[in-house]
Amino acid sequence: MPLNTAKWPMPAQEPAVRRRNFDEVALGYTEEMALQEASRCIQCKKPGCIKGCPVEVPIPEFIGLLSEKNYQGAIEKIKEKNNLPAICGRVCPQESQCEKYCLVGKKGDSVAIGRLERFAADYQLQQGIEPPPVAASTGFRVAVVGSGPAGLTAAADLARMGHQVTVFEALHVPGGVLMYGIPEFRLPKHIVQAEINSIRRMGVEIKADSVVGKMTTVDELLKNGYDAVFIGTGAGLPSFMHIPGENFNGVYSANEFLTRSNLMKAYLFPEYVTPIKVGRRVAVIGAGNVAMDAARTALRLGAEESYIVYRRSAEEMPARKEEVEHAEEEGVEFRLLTSPVEYYGDDKGWVTGMRLQRFELGEPDASGRRRPVPVEGSEYDLEIDTVVVAIGQTPNPLVPRTTSGLEVGRHGTIVASEETGETTRPGVFAGGDIVTGAATVILAMGAGKKAARAIDAYLKEKKQ
Amino acid sequence: MVVFPILHKEVPAPSLTLFVVKAPEIAAKAEPGQFVILRVEEKGERIPLTIADFDRQAGTITVIFQEVGYTTTCLARLAVGDELLDFVGPLGLPSEIENYGKVVCVGGGVGIAPVYPIARALKEAGNHVISIIGARTKELLILESEMARASDRLLVATDDGSYGHHGFVTDLVRQVMEEEKDLAVLWAIGPMIMMKNVAETTRPSGLKTMVSMNPIMVDGTGMCGACRVSVGGETKFACVDGPEFDGHLVDWNLAVRRAAMYRDEEQRVIAYHQGGGCGCH
Numbered sequence: 001m002p003l004n005t006a007k008w009p010m011p012a013q014e015p016a017v018r019r020r021n022f023d024e025v026a027l028g029y030t031e032e033m034a035l036q037e038a039s040r041c042i043q044c045k046k047p048g049c050i051k052g053c054p055v056e057v058p059i060p061e062f063i064g065l066l067s068e069k070n071y072q073g074a075i076e077k078i079k080e081k082n083n084l085p086a087i088c089g090r091v092c093p094q095e096s097q098c099e100k101y102c103l104v105g106k107k108g109d110s111v112a113i114g115r116l117e118r119f120a121a122d123y124q125l126q127q128g129i130e131p132p133p134v135a136a137s138t139g140f141r142v143a144v145v146g147s148g149p150a151g152l153t154a155a156a157d158l159a160r161m162g163h164q165v166t167v168f169e170a171l172h173v174p175g176g177v178l179m180y181g182i183p184e185f186r187l188p189k190h191i192v193q194a195e196i197n198s199i200r201r202m203g204v205e206i207k208a209d210s211v212v213g214k215m216t217t218v219d220e221l222l223k224n225g226y227d228a229v230f231i232g233t234g235a236g237l238p239s240f241m242h243i244p245g246e247n248f249n250g251v252y253s254a255n256e257f258l259t260r261s262n263l264m265k266a267y268l269f270p271e272y273v274t275p276i277k278v279g280r281r282v283a284v285i286g287a288g289n290v291a292m293d294a295a296r297t298a299l300r301l302g303a304e305e306s307y308i309v310y311r312r313s314a315e316e317m318p319a320r321k322e323e324v325e326h327a328e329e330e331g332v333e334f335r336l337l338t339s340p341v342e343y344y345g346d347d348k349g350w351v352t353g354m355r356l357q358r359f360e361l362g363e364p365d366a367s368g369r370r371r372p373v374p375v376e377g378s379e380y381d382l383e384i385d386t387v388v389v390a391i392g393q394t395p396n397p398l399v400p401r402t403t404s405g406l407e408v409g410r411h412g413t414i415v416a417s418e419e420t421g422e423t424t425r426p427g428v429f430a431g432g433d434i435v436t437g438a439a440t441v442i443l444a445m446g447a448g449k450k451a452a453r454a455i456d457a458y459l460k461e462k463k464q
Numbered sequence: 465m466v467v468f469p470i471l472h473k474e475v476p477a478p479s480l481t482l483f484v485v486k487a488p489e490i491a492a493k494a495e496p497g498q499f500v501i502l503r504v505e506e507k508g509e510r511i512p513l514t515i516a517d518f519d520r521q522a523g524t525i526t527v528i529f530q531e532v533g534y535t536t537t538c539l540a541r542l543a544v545g546d547e548l549l550d551f552v553g554p555l556g557l558p559s560e561i562e563n564y565g566k567v568v569c570v571g572g573g574v575g576i577a578p579v580y581p582i583a584r585a586l587k588e589a590g591n592h593v594i595s596i597i598g599a600r601t602k603e604l605l606i607l608e609s610e611m612a613r614a615s616d617r618l619l620v621a622t623d624d625g626s627y628g629h630h631g632f633v634t635d636l637v638r639q640v641m642e643e644e645k646d647l648a649v650l651w652a653i654g655p656m657i658m659m660k661n662v663a664e665t666t667r668p669s670g671l672k673t674m675v676s677m678n679p680i681m682v683d684g685t686g687m688c689g690a691c692r693v694s695v696g697g698e699t700k701f702a703c704v705d706g707p708e709f710d711g712h713l714v715d716w717n718l719a720v721r722r723a724a725m726y727r728d729e730e731q732r733v734i735a736y737h738q739g740g741g742c743g744c745h
Contacts, residue, residue, distance in 0.1 A: 170685050172503060172510070172550040180687075209466065209552045211685055215489050236687040240699065247692050247699060247718055249725045256688035264509060264682065270736040273534060274509040274682070275729035349721030396686055398704070 005108025008037040010115055015329040019299045022184045022267055025326060026090070034119040038066040040104055041111045048101030049113060054446025055088075055153070057081045059098055059113055066116060075124040078117060079132050083156035083199060084149065084445065086125055086191045089118025091182060092442045093320050125191065131198045135162035140459045143168065143226040145212045145399060148176025149441040150232030150432025152199055153448030154455070158230075159202040161456045166226075168210040171263065176234055178441070180263040181255070183293050185300065189262070213398030218406075218428060227462065228427045228455045231403075231414060232448060235433035236396040240389055241285070245343030248351035250277060254290045254390035261297050276301065279385025283307045283354060285340060286390035287317040292324060294388040295332045303386070306332045311339035311359045311372040337361070337372065341379065343387060353383045393438045403428065413437055421451030429455055468502075468551035471524060473544050476606040477599075479531045480574055481540040482516070488523030490553045496581035497559030497676065497708055500525060501684040503550040504538050511535050512681045514578035514653075514707070515554065525553070528577035528606065534733045555684045556707045559674070563590040564648035568640060568671075569615070570596045570633050570662055572654025576607050578676055579653045584614040592616050594644065596636045598654075602627035634661045647671055652711060656720055663711030675711035677702045679722060694718050 011027040012018070018025050029037065041063040049059040057078055065074040078085045094100075094114035102110030140163045144151045147169040155165045173179055178192045200206060212218065218229050238253030240246055257276070260266040264274035282298035284291045287310035298306040308327065310317060313336050317324060328334070337359045344353040358378035361370035395412040405425035407415040414423055414430040421429035431447030433439055472484035490500065499514045517526035531537045542548075559582045567586050571579035576597050587593045595615035599605040600623045612618045619636045620628030629636055633654070641647065649672045652662040659675040666673045679691040679702050686704035693702050694715035700706060 170552070171683060172552075180683075207466065209550050210489075211552060211555065214554055214685075215493060215552075236685070238687070238689045240689070242699065247694055247722070249722060253689040256682060256690050259682055259688050265507070268507075269729070270733045272507045273733050275726045275733070277725070277729075348724075349718070398685060 004040055007040075007109040007112045008033050008115075010112075015326075015331070018185065019296070019330040022300055024188050025185050028122055029115055029119045034066060034116060035069070037112050038063050038116055041067075042104060044103050048103065049098040049111075052097040052099070052101040054097065054442050055082045055449050057098075057117070062120065063111070063113070063116055066120060071120060071123045072127070072129060074120040075129070076132070078120060081449075082117075082445070083153055084195045085117050086121035086195055087149075087178060087187060088442055088445070089114050089116075089121050090187050090191070093440060095321065097442065125194050131201045132160060134160050134202050137164065138162040138459065140164065140227045141166070141225055142455060142459075143218075143221040143229045144232065145218065145229065146170075146176060146232040146234055146432075146434075147174035147196075147206060148232060148234050148432065148444065149178065150234070150434075150444035150448040150451075151176070151230065152196065153445040154230045154232060154431065154452045155204045156199045156202060157449055157452035158455060159199070159204045161452070163456070163459065165204045167204060167206045168212050168216075169206060169208045170211040172208050173263070174206045174208060180259040181290065181293070183258065183262055183297050184267075185296070186293065211398065213402040218399060218403040222427060227459055228429065230421070230448070230451050230455060231399055231423075231428065231430040231434055232432045232444065233396050233399050233434045234444075235393040235438040237394045237412075238389070239392045239394060241340070241391060243340060243342055245345055245351065245354075246389070248343055248345040249349050250279065250351040250385055251343060251387040251389065254284075254286070254294050254388050255393065257294050257388045258290070258297065261301065267297075267301060277386065278303050281305045281307070281384045282386040282388065283309050283340075283382065283384045284388045284390055285309050286392070287312075287319055287324075287336075288390065288392070289319045289323050291388075291390035292319045292327045292332075294390050296327055296330055298386065298388070299330055299332065307335050307382075307384070308332055309335045309338055309340060309356065311337065312369065313337055313361060316369045335382075339372070340387075344381075351385060351387055353381055354387065355379055355381050393433075395434050395437070399434070411437055417454075419450060420454035421447060422454060427458065429458075468548040470542055470544055470546050470548070473542075476528065477604045480528060480604070480606060481531070482526065482528045483542070484524045484526050485548060485551060486523060487525045487551050487553075490551065491518045491520050491523045491525050494518035494525060494554040495558030496561065496585045497578070498554035498556045499684070499707060500527065500551055500553035501555060501681065502539075502548050502552070504535060504542070505549060508538070508549070509535055510550070510682055510684065512555070512678065512684055512703075514676060514678070515581065516577035517581055525551075528574060530574040533730045534737065552684065556703060557705070559585070559651070559708055561585045561589050566592045566594070566644060566647050568594045568596065568637070568647055568650040569611075570637060570650065570652040570654070571607075571611070572598050572633055572652075572658040573600070573604065574606070575654030575658070575676075576605075576611065579651060580607050580610055580614060582651055582653075583611060587614050587616070594640055594647075595619070596621070596633050596640065598622065598628075598633035598636070598658075600624065632661070633658060634665045637662055637665050641666070641669060641671065649674065651675075651708075656716070656723065659711060660716040663714070663716075667712050673711040674708045675714060676707045677709060677714070677719065678707065679719065680725060692722070
């Protein structure tokens, strides 16, 4: 049978249309497309794809079940390892994980594993199938701090092992970055809610409006009946460049810009009460996934022009290729090897422009990427009325600062074992961005999964 | 789901509302100077309110707020028995309460509410507390008897002279600075212009002046940076680094401009929801 060397393309909204709406860009495979794509999997004896998956989804098996039209079997197979498949199918960087190791991909496109995962997950969400069974109660109680990808994954796995889990979330809804950070057009919030509800139905209790570090502390949780604590509080603190004019009105952190739009639904203002200001010309500083999200959100909020301003070149952009392509298709303009040195404003305090400096690439730096070097006398001005600073986030110090016996790294990250999430404090585990610094949803989920396993072992040992 | 019922409601002055809200977990931890973030309705915004009082035994938090925009107007319509959708806290750093010796607490308008627990705590810590409270007119003056109890000396001003000193609290700050020697610290909480003016009044003498900033916030936990304040040339987040800062170091012009960021949007929200009323009822 001749192999089809091309992936079945993902149906998507036309760029000219989608750049002005918040509906999901990628529409998902139809059943026919999914079956076509599933048939491309050659069911390797020693599958590389699984090794590329931080949560070890049995990929060939679920694709095999899909091919047999056993959709329920397929999703059950995925959910043995992954409690958030509809989310992962949408936002995982498959090209650098499972699909990178796909044998089919050696002579053409790899199998579209992520799209198939999404198909199976969406099928289940439509059918409303029961959540996976949980083991008999162990009598242990585990507190999970933060309800982002790391916390939800740890919570679900622990619940499945029979532990009683309570998740503490600072915001008014659970989901963390899945709710406040990633836009509706890339990850619809009803999908996130549905996945979280299925975790709730496994018996996980989620307490919103609960700021650990303020309302209670990890120390108190351990004192008050929890046998172990998992910290997955993420990298929530926005970085700024500390250049003149950064506090003018109209200069946002990416966190604020996206939180207003996604969590508070400012794109539905004034029906939703939280406002957001987007001018005619928006500059987003940085070129990661968050920056792409912000630049594309700006267009949807009515910006005429949306720029990505990045001091390195296209090759060094940390965003997924797919995100960059989507942004380009939608008309986001890239000003590469360029960075702001100052913002200007009017007498009412609103930003009106920025002074940009050009850069060229020099020798590789500590990150292995070529260091951007400013070009003398290359400054020029650009008129803009909104700025979104998307140059990264650092860990939120609220929990590390208020937990005793916890070793904290140089950048405010919690020191924890990569394999188990164990911290320097017995019974306290951590994973996700709070340990690694800002990374991806799936890596945080992988950390949550490993920690759940380690917590289970810790509790069993404690029992003896 | 945790709910936050309103146990008691008062209208201490026209356009001001006092709620006692049941929130035992917050009350257990609340300290003077901290704030809560609340939401009234599903489509509503998150707004910060400074804690006016707390009762650990009863498990309650008291807030006093002025109807200044859509959300506070919506909030004021709630009655005893109604529940707040969200009530998060205690947020921010507490006031630094210790025995300084002689201290001054200045409250203006609705700002008297957050000054009260600070004055009370300072008195309990052994300080000689001189308080100055003021309002536009007599009927807008709140917590006079509470402040009298929490203070060794209480001075009152009204802008229109309907009660106490005819003039601003800054006049009384000047008077106290002349009359009293060795003042250690002064707290000033109220409208931005009042805090700025008090800071300017104390600046020449170098009397340490703490102010409580109340900028626009979203999450209130350090995540968004909406509440940026420039203090001594450094950018601080009022939600986690404050809300109290050294008034002599605050960039007031910036703070005033940032507070006005969504003035037009506020009008649009009010216009849009008119007739339909707010979603809270």
